[in-house]
Amino acid sequence: CKSLVLSWKKLMPATGNSDANSKQTAVENNNKENEKESGKAVNSVDVRDYCRKKLLSAIETSAENLKKAEKFAANLEEEIFKVHKEPNSKYRNQVNSRYFNIRGNASLQERILKGDLKPSDVATMNYEQLASDEVKEARAKWNEEALRSAEEKHVTDEFCTCRICLPPWIKN
Numbered sequence: 184c185k186s187l188v189l190s191w192k193k194l195m196p197a198t199g200n201s202d203a204n205s206k207q208t209a210v211e212n213n214n215k216e217n218e219k220e221s222g223k224a225v226n227s228v229d230v231r232d233y234c235r236k237k238l239l240s241a242i243e244t245s246a247e248n249l250k251k252a253e254k255f256a257a258n259l260e261e262e263i264f265k266v267h268k269e270p271n272s273k274y275r276n277q278v279n280s281r282y283f284n285i286r287g288n289a290s291l292q293e294r295i296l297k298g299d300l301k302p303s304d305v306a307t308m309n310y311e312q313l314a315s316d317e318v319k320e321a322r323a324k325w326n327e328e329a330l331r332s333a334e335e336k337h338v339t340d341e342f343c344t345c346r347i348c349l350p351p352w353i354k355n
Contacts, residue, residue, distance in 0.1 A: 230270040234278045235260045241285040241292075248296050255295055255302055262306035281305060284313035291315070 239256035259281065267274035285291055285305075291313065294300050305313075314322070 227270050230275070231260060231264065234263075234270070234275070237278065237282050238285070241282045242295060243286075243292060251296060251298075258302035259305055262302045266306065277306075280310070281313075284310070288313065288315040 235256050238259055239253055242252040242256060260278065263274060263277050263281070264270070267277065285295070291300075295305070311319070311322070
């Protein structure tokens with residue numbers, strides 16, 4: 184037992200040097216934390232720059248509208264960043280969603296370049312509002328067909344008129 188305690192004492196620093204070691208360790212830890220924070224800040228700036236460039240590439244534009252498109256892409260990225268406060272996965276998903284919707288929707292691109300839409304509006308639009316006119320028409324057609332097929336499958340029964348048997352969208 185005594186030999187075990189003596190071997191542990193050999194491993195421990197001397198008491199006079201413990202204050203110096205603890206100060207040095209504290210300084211090293213502080214430096215490491217600063218490096219992590221500055222690395223995160225640089226990484227954050229890189230991600231945001233990449234997202235701005237990605238949004239700009241979605242707005243296919245001519246040379247005459249390039250400045251307007253750059254300004255819109257920067258403002259759109261800023262609005263998305265305001266919502267999420269950091270470039271996390273939700274932020275990147277939002278940027279990717281806007282990228283694919285703008286890229287695939289010529290009418291949306293035109294409205295953006297004309298100035299009909301503000302960056303704050305585009306940042307808060309849902310998928311239905313961002314969809315092209317063809318997609319909106321197809322969705323309306325699918326919904327109408329689904330309701331019609333539900334009405335056709337419904338068996339009218341004068342005996343049973345409860346809400347379970349008679350959904351509210353079906354009228355007698």
